[in-house]
Amino acid sequence: MTLTITVAAPSSTANLGPGFDVFGLAVNAFYDEITLTKTKTKGVIIVAEDDIPTNPDKNTAGLVVKNMIKKFKTKDGIEIKIKKNVPAGYGMGSSAASAAAAAVAFDKLYKLKLDENLLVEFAGTGEKASAGSIHYDNVAASVLGGFVIVKTDPLDIIKIDPPSNLRMVIAVPRLKVPKRKTKVSRSAIPKKISLTSSTKNLSNATAIVVGFMNKDPELIGKSIKDMIVEPARKHMIPGFSKVKENALKAGAYGVTISGAGPSVIAFSKSSQDLKKISQAMTKGFESAKLECQTIICKPSIGAKIKT
Ligand code: HSE
Numbered sequence: 551m552t553l554t555i556t557v558a559a560p561s562s563t564a565n566l567g568p569g570f571d572v573f574g575l576a577v578n579a580f581y582d583e584i585t586l587t588k589t590k591t592k593g594v595i596i597v598a599e600d601d602i603p604t605n606p607d608k609n610t611a612g613l614v615v616k617n618m619i620k621k622f623k624t625k626d627g628i629e630i631k632i633k634k635n636v637p638a639g640y641g642m643g644s645s646a647a648s649a650a651a652a653a654v655a656f657d658k659l660y661k662l663k664l665d666e667n668l669l670v671e672f673a674g675t676g677e678k679a680s681a682g683s684i685h686y687d688n689v690a691a692s693v694l695g696g697f698v699i700v701k702t703d704p705l706d707i708i709k710i711d712p713p714s715n716l717r718m719v720i721a722v723p724r725l726k727v728p729k730r731k732t733k734v735s736r737s738a739i740p741k742k743i744s745l746t747s748s749t750k751n752l753s754n755a756t757a758i759v760v761g762f763m764n765k766d767p768e769l770i771g772k773s774i775k776d777m778i779v780e781p782a783r784k785h786m787i788p789g790f791s792k793v794k795e796n797a798l799k800a801g802a803y804g805v806t807i808s809g810a811g812p813s814v815i816a817f818s819k820s821s822q823d824l825k826k827i828s829q830a831m832t833k834g835f836e837s838a839k840l841e842c843q844t845i846i847c848k849p850s851i852g853a854k855i856k857t
Pocket of ligand 1: 688
């Protein structure tokens, strides 16, 4: 009988410009690790070294496990050990990585063999703890890996394997982020948009999908253009315009906000000078007197049992 299991799930970038709440890409920058152990004492206990909520109702992994216990009427108590590596609140899919790892771990622990859409749906219930609403772009990427398209009503995740030479440079600014940052930055998005913006975004989003299908990093990067969400959020990221301009000048194909920010992500390919792009982004943030950590990364596989 399995008593304990550890699953690692990757960080992710959501939106990729025009694909707000629809596109997600798993990236190998960081991995959260969740260990679930069956206990004799009923209830859910969270053990975490880092400064994260240990109340299961306020913790993404805790919420997922509680929901799954309820749904599958399992009888044991569960201890959740969280090793948090994805920086929280920076647009790298931190809450989603823990939620995805928790859902996949629970599935394995009880040998439920849930299909991918159901796993994503359960992982999505954890997002509510941090974003205030459920959105599936990050969790879908973290569960499945690669590039994902979130189709809803009913939830149906489409996965495409990214080009093997696709590379990203992510700049994470050292910036104090507001509590419940995703909720705050979602409230900045306009409720109404013009037909022109919608048409441009649709055209670029479609081209991104074709870029992934044709394994074409240049088409992907050059289509990372967002007329709707980026303009409404960029004021929250000091130096954003300079970071973007610098990265494009250094050869990046496209640059945008990673998820709800404040990290900025540049798209490129392995044969390009990625260090040059990373230095250009650092200089961009310096213009706003901000330090940043840059990570050169590539697409990741999804949540996986750690052996
Ligand atoms: N699509 C979401 C947003 C991702 O941009 O608000 C948040 O992680």
